[in-house]
Amino acid sequence: MGWDNWNAFGCSVSESLLLSQARLISSLGLRDIGYEYVVLDDCWSSGRDANGSLIADATKFPRGMAAVAQEIHAMGLKFGMYSSAGKYTCGMYEGSLGHEQSDAHTFASWGVDYLKYDNCYNQGQAGNQLLSYTRYKAMSDALLSTGREMLYSLCNWGEDFPWNWGSTISNSWRISGDVYDSFDRPDDRCPCDGPDAFNCELPGFHCSILNIINKASFIVSKAQPGAWNDLDILTVGLGGMTDAEYVTHFSLWAAAKSPLLTGADFTKITPKTLSIFSNAAVVAVNQDPQGSSAARRWHKTLANDTNQWGSPSQQQMWSGSLNSTTGDENDMVVILINGASTAQKMEATLQDIFIDSGTGNTAPQVKMAWEVRDLWAYRMTDNEARYIISNNNTVGYNGTSYYYNATKTSYAEGLQNKEELLLGKMISTVKPSGTVTATVDRHGAAMFRLRAVPTGKAEKREL
Amino acid sequence: MGWDNWNAFGCSVSESLLLSQARLISSLGLRDIGYEYVVLDDCWSSGRDANGSLIADATKFPRGMAAVAQEIHAMGLKFGMYSSAGKYTCGMYEGSLGHEQSDAHTFASWGVDYLKYDNCYNQGQAGNQLLSYTRYKAMSDALLSTGREMLYSLCNWGEDFPWNWGSTISNSWRISGDVYDSFDRPDDRCPCDGPDAFNCELPGFHCSILNIINKASFIVSKAQPGAWNDLDILTVGLGGMTDAEYVTHFSLWAAAKSPLLTGADFTKITPKTLSIFSNAAVVAVNQDPQGSSAARRWHKTLANDTNQWGSPSQQQMWSGSLNSTTGDENDMVVILINGASTAQKMEATLQDIFIDSGTGNTAPQVKMAWEVRDLWAYRMTDNEARYIISNNNTVGYNGTSYYYNATKTSYAEGLQNKEELLLGKMISTVKPSGTVTATVDRHGAAMFRLRAVPTGKAEKREL
Amino acid sequence: MGWDNWNAFGCSVSESLLLSQARLISSLGLRDIGYEYVVLDDCWSSGRDANGSLIADATKFPRGMAAVAQEIHAMGLKFGMYSSAGKYTCGMYEGSLGHEQSDAHTFASWGVDYLKYDNCYNQGQAGNQLLSYTRYKAMSDALLSTGREMLYSLCNWGEDFPWNWGSTISNSWRISGDVYDSFDRPDDRCPCDGPDAFNCELPGFHCSILNIINKASFIVSKAQPGAWNDLDILTVGLGGMTDAEYVTHFSLWAAAKSPLLTGADFTKITPKTLSIFSNAAVVAVNQDPQGSSAARRWHKTLANDTNQWGSPSQQQMWSGSLNSTTGDENDMVVILINGASTAQKMEATLQDIFIDSGTGNTAPQVKMAWEVRDLWAYRMTDNEARYIISNNNTVGYNGTSYYYNATKTSYAEGLQNKEELLLGKMISTVKPSGTVTATVDRHGAAMFRLRAVPTGKAEKREL
Amino acid sequence: MGWDNWNAFGCSVSESLLLSQARLISSLGLRDIGYEYVVLDDCWSSGRDANGSLIADATKFPRGMAAVAQEIHAMGLKFGMYSSAGKYTCGMYEGSLGHEQSDAHTFASWGVDYLKYDNCYNQGQAGNQLLSYTRYKAMSDALLSTGREMLYSLCNWGEDFPWNWGSTISNSWRISGDVYDSFDRPDDRCPCDGPDAFNCELPGFHCSILNIINKASFIVSKAQPGAWNDLDILTVGLGGMTDAEYVTHFSLWAAAKSPLLTGADFTKITPKTLSIFSNAAVVAVNQDPQGSSAARRWHKTLANDTNQWGSPSQQQMWSGSLNSTTGDENDMVVILINGASTAQKMEATLQDIFIDSGTGNTAPQVKMAWEVRDLWAYRMTDNEARYIISNNNTVGYNGTSYYYNATKTSYAEGLQNKEELLLGKMISTVKPSGTVTATVDRHGAAMFRLRAVPTGKAEKREL
Incomplete structure (x- = not known):
C-alpha cells in the first residue's frame, strides 16, 4: 500500500x-x-x-x-x-x-x-x-x-x-x-x-x-x-x-x-x-492475513442493456475466503458488480459464493446461516473527510468517527478484536441455502463480509 | 489404474x-x-x-x-x-x-x-x-x-x-x-x-x-x-x-x-x-489390449436447450475400436452423451460409428449386422455394493453377483472367454446400415459394445 | 507427379x-x-x-x-x-x-x-x-x-x-x-x-x-x-x-x-x-511452365444452404495466371467450386478473375475478350478408360481418344502447339467486362482456361 | 517522405x-x-x-x-x-x-x-x-x-x-x-x-x-x-x-x-x-514537430450498410495532438472516415476528440471553444495541377495558387507564421462541449485542424 x-x-x-x-x-x-x-x-x-x-x-x-x-x-x-x-x-x-x-x-x-x-x-x-x-x-x-x-x-x-x-x-x-x-x-x-x-x-x-x-x-x-x-x-x-x-x-x-x-x-x-x-x-x-484473492463466480452479459460504447452491459459476482473472525468458519467477502446503465437488484446464492468448498450441494457452508455485513456502510462521512482535509489532521473531529488507525491496531489485531469498523455493518442474516441480495448502483458495487452464525452444533472443521 | x-x-x-x-x-x-x-x-x-x-x-x-x-x-x-x-x-x-x-x-x-x-x-x-x-x-x-x-x-x-x-x-x-x-x-x-x-x-x-x-x-x-x-x-x-x-x-x-x-x-x-x-x-x-482411444464422431449444440449456466447444451457421440471377441471383426465401443437438461432419445448410425474405416459408404462394417451390448446393464446392484461395503469383503453375497476379479482372470482372458460380465448385456441387433438408439438421461451416457454378427460369408479381414 | x-x-x-x-x-x-x-x-x-x-x-x-x-x-x-x-x-x-x-x-x-x-x-x-x-x-x-x-x-x-x-x-x-x-x-x-x-x-x-x-x-x-x-x-x-x-x-x-x-x-x-x-x-x-498457383478470389457462405454436417455451405472462385498460348496475354485458369447441396449457377466476373492485374477497373485484361475453354470437356470417356484398364494398354482404342502422351510431347510443347486436348474445349467467348458462367454440380467444380481473343490493337505487354 | x-x-x-x-x-x-x-x-x-x-x-x-x-x-x-x-x-x-x-x-x-x-x-x-x-x-x-x-x-x-x-x-x-x-x-x-x-x-x-x-x-x-x-x-x-x-x-x-x-x-x-x-x-x-500519431477514438460497424464484399461497413474517428499554432493549447487533428456506401453526416464530440487529456469531463479542452479548419479546402485546383504537369514547373500559374514550398519555408516555420495554406480553411467554431460535424463522401474522409479559440481567461497550461 x-x-x-x-x-x-x-x-x-x-x-x-x-x-x-x-x-x-x-x-x-x-x-x-x-x-x-x-x-x-x-x-x-x-x-x-x-x-x-x-x-x-x-x-x-x-x-x-x-x-x-x-x-x-x-x-x-x-x-x-x-x-x-x-x-x-x-x-x-x-x-x-x-x-x-x-x-x-x-x-x-x-x-x-x-x-x-x-x-x-x-x-x-x-x-x-x-x-x-x-x-x-x-x-x-x-x-x-x-x-x-x-x-x-x-x-x-x-x-x-x-x-x-x-x-x-x-x-x-x-x-x-x-x-x-x-x-x-x-x-x-x-x-x-x-x-x-x-x-x-x-x-x-x-x-x-x-x-x-x-x-x-x-x-x-x-x-x-x-x-x-x-x-x-x-x-x-x-x-x-x-x-x-x-x-x-x-x-x-x-x-x-x-x-x-x-x-x-x-x-x-x-x-x-x-x-x-x-x-x-x-x-x-x-490486508487479510489469509492472503487469498477473491474469484469471479459468474458474469452475465445483459441482453437488454447496452453501455454508452455500444456493447452489452455486464454484471459479475466475486467472492473469496477471509480469515475467520468467529473462531469457526472462515469469513467470506462477496462483491456484486453492476455494469448496467441503471441501478439493479442483484443476487448471490450461498451455493455460488462457496463454490470452491464444493460443487452441487456439497459445500458445508451452504447449509449454514451467515451474518451479512456491509463493508461500505462505515465509509467516513463527507463531513469527517472534509474536516480532516481542512485541518490536515485526523484528530479532533466532533462527529461520529469512522477513521481507523492501523498503525496503532493492526488489521489482524482489529479483526481479532472484532472491531465494528473492520467487520462492517450487519445488515441481515442469510439462511442456509439462502441468497444475498442488494440493489446496486449503475456501475457500482455492493461489498459484504459474511460471518458464520454460530449454532449449537457447530464444530471447528479443517478445510 | x-x-x-x-x-x-x-x-x-x-x-x-x-x-x-x-x-x-x-x-x-x-x-x-x-x-x-x-x-x-x-x-x-x-x-x-x-x-x-x-x-x-x-x-x-x-x-x-x-x-x-x-x-x-x-x-x-x-x-x-x-x-x-x-x-x-x-x-x-x-x-x-x-x-x-x-x-x-x-x-x-x-x-x-x-x-x-x-x-x-x-x-x-x-x-x-x-x-x-x-x-x-x-x-x-x-x-x-x-x-x-x-x-x-x-x-x-x-x-x-x-x-x-x-x-x-x-x-x-x-x-x-x-x-x-x-x-x-x-x-x-x-x-x-x-x-x-x-x-x-x-x-x-x-x-x-x-x-x-x-x-x-x-x-x-x-x-x-x-x-x-x-x-x-x-x-x-x-x-x-x-x-x-x-x-x-x-x-x-x-x-x-x-x-x-x-x-x-x-x-x-x-x-x-x-x-x-x-x-x-x-x-x-x-484395459482393452488394442489400446486405442475412442474418438468423438460428432457433437451437436442444441438449439432449444440451455444448461443451468446459460449456455446451449451439447450432445456427443464417441466410438472406438476394441479387440475382437468374435474372432472376426473388431468390436466397437459406442458412447452417446446427453448434455441436455432432460432425457433424450439419441441415435448413432453405423456410418458415423465406423467412419474411421471409410467415408461415404466404403466402410465394410457398415454393411454388417452388430450385436448391441449395454455396458452399464451389469453394474453391481446397490444391494451387492452395500453388502461389500458393510462386510469389507467381496465374498459371501447371496444375490446375483456382478463382481469381477481381474486378478484371477485378466480382462484379456475374460474377453477371450466371452464372459458376459465383460461383454455387457445384449439388448438388440443393429442391421446393416442401421442405427444404434438409446434414451439417455440428463447429463448421462449410454455405452455399448458392438460385436459383429457372424454370417455365412464372413471372412477375417486385415485392417 | x-x-x-x-x-x-x-x-x-x-x-x-x-x-x-x-x-x-x-x-x-x-x-x-x-x-x-x-x-x-x-x-x-x-x-x-x-x-x-x-x-x-x-x-x-x-x-x-x-x-x-x-x-x-x-x-x-x-x-x-x-x-x-x-x-x-x-x-x-x-x-x-x-x-x-x-x-x-x-x-x-x-x-x-x-x-x-x-x-x-x-x-x-x-x-x-x-x-x-x-x-x-x-x-x-x-x-x-x-x-x-x-x-x-x-x-x-x-x-x-x-x-x-x-x-x-x-x-x-x-x-x-x-x-x-x-x-x-x-x-x-x-x-x-x-x-x-x-x-x-x-x-x-x-x-x-x-x-x-x-x-x-x-x-x-x-x-x-x-x-x-x-x-x-x-x-x-x-x-x-x-x-x-x-x-x-x-x-x-x-x-x-x-x-x-x-x-x-x-x-x-x-x-x-x-x-x-x-x-x-x-x-x-x-505443369504450366509459369509455375504460379491460382488464388482464391472470393468465397461465399450460403445463407440458405446447409451441408450434411450442419454448417452453412460455401462457394468459391479461384483463378491464376498460366503461360500464354496466344503469344499475347497470359492465359488464365478459372475454377468455380460449388459446396452447395444442389447444382447451382455460378458466375465469375473478369474483374474478379484478373484482380491481381489491377483493382477497380485498372486491369487491362478486363477490357479484353476471352475464349472460355472447358478443361473437363475432353476427359477420357468411360469406354476408353475401360478399354485401357481391360487391355492394360493405351494403344488400340477404336473410339475418339482423349489420351495424351506427355513423354512424347511435353506439356510445354503441347501448349505451344496449341493441342486441343491441353487447351480444353472452347465453349464461349466472354466479352470485355463480362462474366464467365457455369452451372456447377453439387460439390463439383467447373474449370476453364481463358485465352485472349486477338484484336487488331493488341500488343505484347510486359507484366 | x-x-x-x-x-x-x-x-x-x-x-x-x-x-x-x-x-x-x-x-x-x-x-x-x-x-x-x-x-x-x-x-x-x-x-x-x-x-x-x-x-x-x-x-x-x-x-x-x-x-x-x-x-x-x-x-x-x-x-x-x-x-x-x-x-x-x-x-x-x-x-x-x-x-x-x-x-x-x-x-x-x-x-x-x-x-x-x-x-x-x-x-x-x-x-x-x-x-x-x-x-x-x-x-x-x-x-x-x-x-x-x-x-x-x-x-x-x-x-x-x-x-x-x-x-x-x-x-x-x-x-x-x-x-x-x-x-x-x-x-x-x-x-x-x-x-x-x-x-x-x-x-x-x-x-x-x-x-x-x-x-x-x-x-x-x-x-x-x-x-x-x-x-x-x-x-x-x-x-x-x-x-x-x-x-x-x-x-x-x-x-x-x-x-x-x-x-x-x-x-x-x-x-x-x-x-x-x-x-x-x-x-x-x-511533419508536425510534436511527432505524435493520431489515434482512433471510435469505430462503428454500421447495422444497415454492407460494402460490396458483403461485410458491414465501418465508420471511424481519429484525432491527435499537434504543435500549438496559437501559443496556447496544442492544436488537434480530427479525421472522420466514412466506410459506408453513401455519403453520411458524421459527428465527433470534443469529449471523444480529447479523450487522452481526460476521461469523463475532466479534459480541460472540452470546456474550450475551437476553430475548425478544413485541411482539404486548400487542395490545389485541377487547373493549377494541370498547369504544373503541362509546364513541368510550379511557377507561372496565373490563378490563385495553393502550392507550398517547404524548402523555402519549413512546415515548422510556416505553422509558426500561421500560413493559411498550412492551417487550412476555417469553416466553423465549435463551442465548449460541442461537436464537430461533417458530411463525408462514400469511402471519404473529412480532416480538420482544431485551434484553440483564445479567451480572456486563457492561460498557458503545462500538459
Whole structure:
C-alpha cells in the first residue's frame, strides 16, 4: 500500500512534489491506514556518471535522492523508485538492462525500499517466459545481493505469463497494460476487451477498470502471500469516474489482493476520494492475513442493456475466503458488480459464493446461516473527510468517527478484536441455502463480509 | 489404474491415511478389479537433508516412506509418489527441478513404483515444446538410470503439446488443468470452455467433466499403448454430481484410455460409487489390449436447450475400436452423451460409428449386422455394493453377483472367454446400415459394445 | 507427379506391391501422362545394422531396396522413399533424427530419387520456425552431400510456417494435417475447419478436401517453381466421394500447383478414376511452365444452404495466371467450386478473375475478350478408360481418344502447339467486362482456361 | 517522405527510370513539398563479386549505382536502396543476411542515404522478437559502422512486434503485409481483416487501406520522433480507387505519421493525384514537430450498410495532438472516415476528440471553444495541377495558387507564421462541449485542424 506519482503527475517529478505529497499522506491519516510506500515513478534521472551509476536529475532533486529517502523515512514512510528492464525507461531515460548490479546497489545506497521495474525498450528480450523470467531475475538477484530489503514490483504488463514465474523472484507483477480513469470505455490501444479475454499479446494501455477486472478473473489463484497480481495504480480521485465507479474500482482491487497504490494529487483531494481510501473495512479485506484473492463466480452479459460504447452491459459476482473472525468458519467477502446503465437488484446464492468448498450441494457452508455485513456502510462521512482535509489532521473531529488507525491496531489485531469498523455493518442474516441480495448502483458495487452464525452444533472443521 | 489422495484429501496426507485407504482398496475388491497404484500426492515432504536428499515429513510419515511402500506392496498394491518439475511443488514443498538424479534415486530406494510429476514454479522453463520436453526428460532419464521400473506420469496440464513429445519419455501426460467435481459448470479459472477449444494457453483448474472431454476430443489419436492422454483423477464419489453424471464421467475416461485413478474417500464410499468403480464391462474397455482411444464422431449444440449456466447444451457421440471377441471383426465401443437438461432419445448410425474405416459408404462394417451390448446393464446392484461395503469383503453375497476379479482372470482372458460380465448385456441387433438408439438421461451416457454378427460369408479381414 | 502407397495400403508394403503397382502405372498410361515417382511410404524398415545404417525389412523386401529401385528405374519411373525427422517414424519404425548423413547416403546408395520426410516423434524440436528449419535443413544438407539428385518433400503438416523457410531447403512442404477421403466432413482430429482458419496449432489428420483448400487459400503465393505447397496425396479413387467431388479435388490440387501424387490401388481402378488422372488439360495447368498457383478470389457462405454436417455451405472462385498460348496475354485458369447441396449457377466476373492485374477497373485484361475453354470437356470417356484398364494398354482404342502422351510431347510443347486436348474445349467467348458462367454440380467444380481473343490493337505487354 | 518505385514499376528498374522520375519529382514541385528520398526497390542487383560485394546490374545501371546517387543528389534529392534480411530478396536476388557489414559499406560507398530492409527467405530466423531483433540489429550496427548517415527502414511486415523493439535500432518499421490499391476489398492472402485484428501471424500481402488502418489503430502510440510505424508505400495515383478513397488513404497515413512514400508513375500523373500529394495542410500534419500519431477514438460497424464484399461497413474517428499554432493549447487533428456506401453526416464530440487529456469531463479542452479548419479546402485546383504537369514547373500559374514550398519555408516555420495554406480553411467554431460535424463522401474522409479559440481567461497550461 502506498502512493505512486504517475497517474496524477506523470513526468513532473521533484523532491518538493514527493515530500509535499508524503506530508499529506501522513497528515490526512493515510499513512496510519496503511499507505506506506511513496513511489517515485519514471523521469527522475539525468543519466549515468563516469562509473556507470545512475544519477538523479539535479534540478528535480537538488539535494540528491538519499536526502529524499531520509525525509520520507523520517515521516514513517517508505521510499519506492522506478527503473525499466530495458535500454531506456518508458519515458526514454536510462534503463537498467545490463546495469542490474550497479543500479540495485545505487538504489540500496540511497535507502530505497521498493522498486517498480518496467518493460520498455527491452531489446527483443520478450516473447517467451524464459526470456522475460531471465531478464527480471537479473534484477531480483541484484536486489538480493545488496542485503537491503526492497520490495520488487514487476511491471511487464502481463507479458509472458508472469503469474507463472513471478512469484519466486518478486513480490508482485502487473497483469495488464496501464489502467486509465474509465469504468468500461474500450480503447483500441488496450485490445482484448471483454469478459473472455484471458491473455493478450498486446498489453497496450488505456485499459478500463472493467477490462482489468476481466483479465484478473482468470488468474486470481496465482496471488499468494508475498507475491501478488498487480492490477495497477488506483485512479480513484482523478475525476473521470463517478463515485459509484470508484467504489467498484477500489472494492475489486482490494478483494483481488492487488497492491493498493493510490494515484491522486493529495493537494486537491476531495472528501469522497479520502473516504474511499480510508475505508478500513475494505482495506482490511485487502490486508487479510489469509492472503487469498477473491474469484469471479459468474458474469452475465445483459441482453437488454447496452453501455454508452455500444456493447452489452455486464454484471459479475466475486467472492473469496477471509480469515475467520468467529473462531469457526472462515469469513467470506462477496462483491456484486453492476455494469448496467441503471441501478439493479442483484443476487448471490450461498451455493455460488462457496463454490470452491464444493460443487452441487456439497459445500458445508451452504447449509449454514451467515451474518451479512456491509463493508461500505462505515465509509467516513463527507463531513469527517472534509474536516480532516481542512485541518490536515485526523484528530479532533466532533462527529461520529469512522477513521481507523492501523498503525496503532493492526488489521489482524482489529479483526481479532472484532472491531465494528473492520467487520462492517450487519445488515441481515442469510439462511442456509439462502441468497444475498442488494440493489446496486449503475456501475457500482455492493461489498459484504459474511460471518458464520454460530449454532449449537457447530464444530471447528479443517478445510 | 489406482487411487490418488488429492481429490478427497488434498494436503492432509499421512501414513495412516494411505494405509487405511489401501486396506479398503483391497477389501472392497477394487484391487482385484484392477486399481493397483496407491498414489501419495503433494505435501509429503519436509525438505532436503544435508546431502540434498528429499526427506519425508516425520510427523506425517513417522516410520519413513520405505515402510509405507513396503506395507502397500504387502497388500499386493503398488506405491506412487509425487514431485514437481519446478523449484517448489504446487503446495510450496521442495520441487525436483535440478535435483532429478538425486530424487529419482531416493524414490527408487523407497520402493516407489510410479511418479506423478507436476509443473508448478518451473522458473520460466515453459512456453515451448523444447523447454518442456527437456525439463521433463531430465526426470525420465533419472528414473531410468535407477534401474527400478517406475511409471512416469507427466502432469504439465497439457502445456506445450505434451501429446507431441510425451510418448517417448513417459507413460502418460495430463491434457488439461485440474478437473473438478462438476459436469459442465464453466469456471473463469479454467478458460477455453466449449466444444471447439483444442488448445489453451492458460490450463487453469476447476475444469468440468465436459470441458475436459471436449479438450480430449482433438487429441485422442495421440494415445497409444504405454503412453496415454491423462484426463486427471476421477471425481466419482466426491458428491458434487448426479449418478448419471458420474456414469458419463467414468464411461468417457475409460473409453479415452485415460489412466483410471479413483479419487474418493473409501471410508465413506457409497454403493453407487462402488458400483461405478466396479463395472468390469467398462473397465474392460479401458484395459482393452488394442489400446486405442475412442474418438468423438460428432457433437451437436442444441438449439432449444440451455444448461443451468446459460449456455446451449451439447450432445456427443464417441466410438472406438476394441479387440475382437468374435474372432472376426473388431468390436466397437459406442458412447452417446446427453448434455441436455432432460432425457433424450439419441441415435448413432453405423456410418458415423465406423467412419474411421471409410467415408461415404466404403466402410465394410457398415454393411454388417452388430450385436448391441449395454455396458452399464451389469453394474453391481446397490444391494451387492452395500453388502461389500458393510462386510469389507467381496465374498459371501447371496444375490446375483456382478463382481469381477481381474486378478484371477485378466480382462484379456475374460474377453477371450466371452464372459458376459465383460461383454455387457445384449439388448438388440443393429442391421446393416442401421442405427444404434438409446434414451439417455440428463447429463448421462449410454455405452455399448458392438460385436459383429457372424454370417455365412464372413471372412477375417486385415485392417 | 507420381503415386504414394499410403492412402490405399498404409503399412502393407512390399516389393511385390510396389512393382505391381508400378507396372500398372506404366501400362495404364499414367507414366506417360506424367506420374513418374513411385513412393514407398512408412513401415518398410526393420531397424538399423551394426553400423547404424537403416535396413529394409527382409520379409517385405527380400531382394533389398536397391533391387526395387532398379526395377522401377527400368520401367522409366523414379523411386521415392520415406523417413521422419524424429526418433521414430509415425508408424514407430526407426526415424532419421540424428542419423541424417547416414540415412541420406543409404538412400542414395539404393538409387532413391525422392524423400518424403515426416514429423513424428520429433523430441520437442518443433514449435518455432528456427527449430523446424534447422531440423529439416539437416536432411537437406545430407541429401545434397550425397551428390545424387533427390527431390526433398517436407512433411511437417504445415507446422511453424514451412512456406516461410521451406523453399531454400526443399522442393515442397505439406501445409496441413493428412487428407482424408471426404469433401467437407469436419473431424475433431483436424481442427481449424472453415474458410477463415489460415494457421492451425494442431495439424491433426482426417482433413477434408474443403478444409485443405481453405487452408491453402492464404498461402498460395508461397508456391514457386521448384518449391511447392503440398496439399497431400490425392484420395481420388478411394471411394468415399462422388465423381463430382473428386473432380473438384483434382482440379484444385492441380491449380494450386500441389504435387500430384495419386493414392489409389491401380489393381482396382475404375474408369472414372483413370479418366480423372488422365485429364491432360488439367494436368497441363498443374505443369504450366509459369509455375504460379491460382488464388482464391472470393468465397461465399450460403445463407440458405446447409451441408450434411450442419454448417452453412460455401462457394468459391479461384483463378491464376498460366503461360500464354496466344503469344499475347497470359492465359488464365478459372475454377468455380460449388459446396452447395444442389447444382447451382455460378458466375465469375473478369474483374474478379484478373484482380491481381489491377483493382477497380485498372486491369487491362478486363477490357479484353476471352475464349472460355472447358478443361473437363475432353476427359477420357468411360469406354476408353475401360478399354485401357481391360487391355492394360493405351494403344488400340477404336473410339475418339482423349489420351495424351506427355513423354512424347511435353506439356510445354503441347501448349505451344496449341493441342486441343491441353487447351480444353472452347465453349464461349466472354466479352470485355463480362462474366464467365457455369452451372456447377453439387460439390463439383467447373474449370476453364481463358485465352485472349486477338484484336487488331493488341500488343505484347510486359507484366 | 519520398518516392519508391515498387508500386508502379515492380522489378522494372533502371537508371533511366530513377532519374526520369527524380526529375519529375523536382519539376512537379514535389521535392519542395518535402518528398526527398528516391528509393530504388528490389531487383537491382546481379549478384556478388569475387570479394562478396554486391554488384549493380550492369544492364539496368550501366554507369553503376554511385553515378545514380550522384545525379540524384545533384537534384537536391536523396537516394534510397533496398535489400533483405534473408538469403534472397523477395524477388530472388542476393540478400544481405550474413553480409551485413559488407553490404552496408557498399551502400555507403555508393552514397546511399536510406535502406529499406525486407524479410524474405530469412532461413527460419523469425517467429520471436529476439530472433527478428537480432537479425535486424546486425544491419543497424553495420550501417552505423559506416559513418554515413542512412535512414534505416525495417520491412518485416509487422512480424514479431517490431513496434516493441524497432525504435532503438531503426527509423521505421512496417506494420503489415504489403498494401494494395483497394479501399476495403478483403483478400485471403492478407488475413486478419476487420476492426479487431491487432496482430496477424501471417502478414501476407494485398492488404487494403482499411485493413492497414485497422491494424495501425492498436499501435499508434509506438510512433515517436525518429521511429515510426510504416503503413507502406502510398497507392495514390495507381488508379484502383476513387478520389475520395485516395483522400482517406493520404489523410490517415499523414495523421498516423507514417513515412509518406509516393508510389505513382510521375510520367502519367493526373491533376487529382498531384493535388493530393501537394496538399501542404495535410503534409504539415505528417511533419508536425510534436511527432505524435493520431489515434482512433471510435469505430462503428454500421447495422444497415454492407460494402460490396458483403461485410458491414465501418465508420471511424481519429484525432491527435499537434504543435500549438496559437501559443496556447496544442492544436488537434480530427479525421472522420466514412466506410459506408453513401455519403453520411458524421459527428465527433470534443469529449471523444480529447479523450487522452481526460476521461469523463475532466479534459480541460472540452470546456474550450475551437476553430475548425478544413485541411482539404486548400487542395490545389485541377487547373493549377494541370498547369504544373503541362509546364513541368510550379511557377507561372496565373490563378490563385495553393502550392507550398517547404524548402523555402519549413512546415515548422510556416505553422509558426500561421500560413493559411498550412492551417487550412476555417469553416466553423465549435463551442465548449460541442461537436464537430461533417458530411463525408462514400469511402471519404473529412480532416480538420482544431485551434484553440483564445479567451480572456486563457492561460498557458503545462500538459
